[in-house]
Amino acid sequence: EVQLVESGGGLVQPGGSLVLSCAASGFTFSSYVMNWVRQAPGKGLEWVSTINPGGSTTDYADSVKGRFTLSRDNAQNTLYLQMNSLKPEDTAVYYCPHRGCRGQGTQVTVSS
Secondary structure, three states, X not given: OOEEEEEOOEEEOOOOOEEEXXXXXXXXXXXXXXXXXXXXXXXXXXXXXXXOOOOOOEEEOOOOOOOEEEEEEOOOOEEEXXXXXXXXXXXXXXXXXXXXXXXXXXXXXXXX
């Protein structure tokens, strides 16, 4: 059974930083491309970032490029999202989906 547990969210002031984690189980984590997506209040899902299975290649939405860094630890089956210079428009629930499955998400709120 695929399980994805996102954590690390919270309330942060504009310009602040957070590190999100996604603990994966139930599949061969190291074999798959992984993504972060987010859903802001009242809006649809927005793709944030992608990383290849080996962790050597990443891609980012223009809205987060230069501020967010995606990485993975295949030994720990964990995905990370370092978020710097956070903006109010980054407020959303963040998910790391896999093949149609996702966890409960982690809430990020950027507000002064």
